[in-house]
Amino acid sequence: MFTGIITGVGHITSVEPLGDSAQHGKRLTLLCPPHYLDDVTLGDSIALNGACMTVTSLNAAAQQYSIDISAESLDKTAGLDSCGPVNLEKALRANDRLGGHMVSGHVDGVGEVTRFEQVSESWLLQVLAPPALAKYLAYKGSITINGVSLTVNSVQDLPAGCLVSINLIPHTIDNTALGTLAAGKRVNLEIDLIARYVERMLSPSASHAA
Numbered sequence: 552m553f554t555g556i557i558t559g560v561g562h563i564t565s566v567e568p569l570g571d572s573a574q575h576g577k578r579l580t581l582l583c584p585p586h587y588l589d590d591v592t593l594g595d596s597i598a599l600n601g602a603c604m605t606v607t608s609l610n611a612a613a614q615q616y617s618i619d620i621s622a623e624s625l626d627k628t629a630g631l632d633s634c635g636p637v638n639l640e641k642a643l644r645a646n647d648r649l650g651g652h653m654v655s656g657h658v659d660g661v662g663e664v665t666r667f668e669q670v671s672e673s674w675l676l677q678v679l680a681p682p683a684l685a686k687y688l689a690y691k692g693s694i695t696i697n698g699v700s701l702t703v704n705s706v707q708d709l710p711a712g713c714l715v716s717i718n719l720i721p722h723t724i725d726n727t728a729l730g731t732l733a734a735g736k737r738v739n740l741e742i743d744l745i746a747r748y749v750e751r752m753l754s755p756s757a758s759h760a761a
Contacts, residue, residue, distance in 0.1 A: 552642065552643045552653065552654070552655065552656070553598050553603070553640050553642060553643055553654040553655070553656050553698075554640070554643055554647070554648075554649050554650055554651040554652065554653070554654060554700060555601075555640070555651030555652060555654045555693075555695045555698065555699055555700020555701075556640065556650040556651045556700060557638045557639065557640055557698060557699055557726060557727045558587075558639060558640050558641055559583060559584045559587045559639040559640075560584070560636055560637070560638060560639065560726070560727060560728050561581045561582060561583045561584070561587075561599075561636070561637050561638075561639045562581065562582045562634070562635065562636050562637070563579050563580070563581055563631075563633070563634045563635055563636075563637055564580050564581065564582050564615070564634060565579070565580040565634065566578075566579055566632060566633060566634060567579075567580075569619065573622060574622055575622060576619060576620050576621040576622050576624070576625060577619075577620055577625065577632065578607075578617055578618070578619050578620075579599075579617060579618050579619075579620060579631065580615060580616075580617045581599070581615065581616055581617070581618070581637070581639075582614055582615055583614045583615070583616070583639065584614070585614060587614065587639070588609065588611040588614060588615075588616060589611060590641075591606060591609060591611065591616065591641070592606070592609070593606055593607070593608070593609055594606060595641070595642065596641075596642040596656070597616075597618075597639055597640065597641055597642070598638075598639070598640045598641075598642075598654075598656045598698050599618070599631060599637045599638070599639065599698070600628070600629075600630050600631060600637045600638050600697040600698050600728075600738075600739050601638070601654070601656065601658055601695050601696070601697050601698030601699075601739040601740075601741055602620075602624065602628050602631060602656060602657075602658050602698075602739060603642075603655070603656025603657065604618040604620060605618060605619075606618060607619050627658055627661070628658050628661065628739050629661045629736075629737035629738060629739055630697065630737070630738070630739065635731070636728040636731055637697075637728055638697050638698040638699060638727050638728050638729075639698075640698055642656075650700075651693075651700025652693040652695075652700050652743065652744075653743075653744045653745070654695050654698075654700065654741060654744070655741065655744055656741075657741065658739045658740065658741055659684060659687075659740055659741050659742050660680060660681040660683065660684050660740045661681070661737050661738065661739060661740065662678040662679055662680045662681065662696070662712075662715075662737070662738050662740045663678065663679045663735065663736070663737055663738070664676065664677070664678055664732050664733065664734055664735065664736045664737075664738060665677045665678065665679050665714065665734060666734060667732050667733055667734060670718075672720075672721060673718050673719060673720055673721070674718070674719040674724055674730075675716065675717075675718065675719075676696075676716070676717045676718075676719055676729070676732065677714060677715065677716050677717075678696060678714075678715050678717070678738060678740070679709070679711060679712045679713070679714050679715075680712050680713045680714075680715055680740055681712050681713075681740075682711075682712045682713065684712075684713060684740060684742055685706075685708055685712065685713035686750065687742035687743060687746040687747065687750065688703060688706050688713050688715055688742065689703065689706065689746075690703060690704070690705060690706060691703060691704075692743055692746070693743045694715060694717075694740065694741070694742060694743070695739075695740065695741035695742075696717070696729070696738050696739070696740060697727075697728065697729060697738050697739050698739070699723065699727050699729060701717050701719075701723075702717070702718075703715055703716070703717060704716045704717055704718050
């Protein structure tokens with residue numbers, strides 16, 4: 552479990568195939584900020600751009616660790632198949648503050664940035680979410696974009712999907728990898744966990760499950 556509060560910005564330094572076909576996954580090696588890995592052990596969960604992954608090798612002295620990502624996960628996420636900056640968040644401890652919202656680290660869909668520009672001291676980010684996620688997105692609701700817990704400023708249902716507008720303060724730009732976004736880039740989306748359970752409870756099939 553995570554909160555969507557980014558604890559560091561890492562960098563994917565290498566992407567190695569785990570086999571010679573599209574059915575094989577990849578091994579990613581990441582460089583982390585100084586001392587980020589001091590309390591990390593093998594098998595720990597760290598979210599990369601919102602996708603929960605398991606630490607499979609660790610070199611804390613070199614500030615590096617590796618994860619193995621399956622072909623299925625690569626197909627359902629964005630930005631984890633090439634070198635570049637990524638948002639990092641370690642798994643939530645029971646005594647940690649819940650500064651964002653409850654985040655599972657399971658990507659629900661991939662959206663596309665349609666607009667990203669500075670407006671006064673802040674930044675306007677607009678993302679087109681897949682149509683299937685539209686019913687979970689609401690004004691002032693929560694959404695996770697590349698692992699960052701954000702508040703929805705407006706939603707607009709379009710034939711191609713749901714257009715979500717978000718205001719990013721300078722702190723978010725300075726302390727996450729969202730500042731590298733641009734129109735046309737694909738991003739990982741996770742809808743609010745509570746909204747998912749509400750939808751399930753209200754669905755006609757749920758009333759017959761008992």
